[in-house]
Amino acid sequence: MKLAVLAGGVGGARFVQALIEVVHPGDVTVIANVGDDLEVHGLHVSPDLDTLLYTLAGLGDEERGWGRASETWNARDTIERLGGETWFQLGDRDLGLHLVRTEALRRGEPLSAVTARIARAVGLGLPLLPATDDRLRTRIRTPAGEFEFQEWFVARGHRDPVDRVVYEGASEARPAPGVLEALEAAELIAIAPSNPFVSIGPILAVDEIRAAVERRRESVVAVSPLIGGRAVKGPADAMFQSLAGGTGAGQVTDCYKGLIDALVLDEADADDAREVAERGVRPLVTRTLMSEPDARAALVETVLGLVPAR
Ligand code: FO1
Numbered sequence: 001m002k003l004a005v006l007a008g009g010v011g012g013a014r015f016v017q018a019l020i021e022v023v024h025p026g027d028v029t030v031i032a033n034v035g036d037d038l039e040v041h042g043l044h045v046s047p048d049l050d051t052l053l054y055t056l057a058g059l060g061d062e063e064r065g066w067g068r069a070s071e072t073w074n075a076r077d078t079i080e081r082l083g084g085e086t087w088f089q090l091g092d093r094d095l096g097l098h099l100v101r102t103e104a105l106r107r108g109e110p111l112s113a114v115t116a117r118i119a120r121a122v123g124l125g126l127p128l129l130p131a132t133d134d135r136l137r138t139r140i141r142t143p144a145g146e147f148e149f150q151e152w153f154v155a156r157g158h159r160d161p162v163d164r165v166v167y168e169g170a171s172e173a174r175p176a177p178g179v180l181e182a183l184e185a186a187e188l189i190a191i192a193p194s195n196p197f198v199s200i201g202p203i204l205a206v207d208e209i210r211a212a213v214e215r216r217r218e219s220v221v222a223v224s225p226l227i228g229g230r231a232v233k234g235p236a237d238a239m240f241q242s243l244a245g246g247t248g249a250g251q252v253t254d255c256y257k258g259l260i261d262a263l264v265l266d267e268a269d270a271d272d273a274r275e276v277a278e279r280g281v282r283p284l285v286t287r288t289l290m291s292e293p294d295a296r297a298a299l300v301e302t303v304l305g306l307v308p309a310r
Pocket of ligand 1: 153
């Protein structure tokens with residue numbers, strides 16, 4: 001059973017984690033957002049790739065959701081003492097990865113190749129692909145000005161309402177090696193319950209990826225990131241309000257217009273099922289809160305139930 005999953009950071013990682021409790025990890029290709037990548041102290045940081053890598057390799061800090069477990073912060077404390085900027089915190093263990101990746105990128109190794117090398121080194125059992133090796137950056141337009149994604153998200157605590165999300169570089173970006181092949185070979189393509197605007201949006205902003213998903217529409221299922229119209233974590237609900245005009249499953253469906261066959265929504269949003277169906281998408285109502293083992297199992301069963309029998 002071959003699956004391809006479009007994923008952001010924490011929500012994406014938890015969803016894939018749930019899938020591989022049932023499916024062989026080697027059969028799940030993860031296509032990850034790189035729109036929130038940034039340079040910190042001259043190092044290339046890929047937060048969503050790293051959240052996926054750490055979580056799925058069992059190295060992640062479960063409570064924080066990002067970074068390494070049992071982290072220490074000596075480098076950050078030194079930077080602070082020396083007057084450097086520490087708004088984007090890099091732990092000592094995490095820093096090691098950024099050093100290796102940045103050195104490789106400067107040597108000309110593509111992001112996908114260095115990611116595969118690091119994934120092998122930490123024993124990750126599944127293919128983890130950045131959506132693109134090219135530079136693609138999410139920028140957030142707000143009444144207070146335009147910001148790089150992490151500046152808005154972390155430094156400003158995503159407090160500014162969002163007028164527009166811009167995917168800089170997307171029109172020139174090509175899919176990373178393996179991405180189109182994975183989308184083509186998958187029996188089912190799943191869009192994780194990640195933020196459609198800043199986690200999935202940058203992946204689908206790569207024209208050839210969007211076209212490949214569109215071609216496979218009959219085999220694409222998205223999981224809504226909202227439960228009872230609220231985000232489990234992060235600014236998704238506020239973004240739905242300002243960018244899509246509401247927080248119903250109808251608005252989630254609109255984010256994936258022309259791309260999906262089915263939308264999985266939580267029981268708390270069952271009343272929205274009609275709005276989804278009216279848009280020509282099959283609503284599948286189940287429990288979706290992945291921190292609850294029963295709901296996690298129900299979600300995976302619902303998603304995998306869409307894999308055609310052979
Ligand atoms: N999130 C924060 O809220 N504050 C941080 O200082 C921070 C540092 C950080 C370092 C490495 C990394 O891989 C992720 C980090 N994150 C941090 C999380 C990250 O900003 C977001 O969770 C994602 O970019 C959104 O998907």
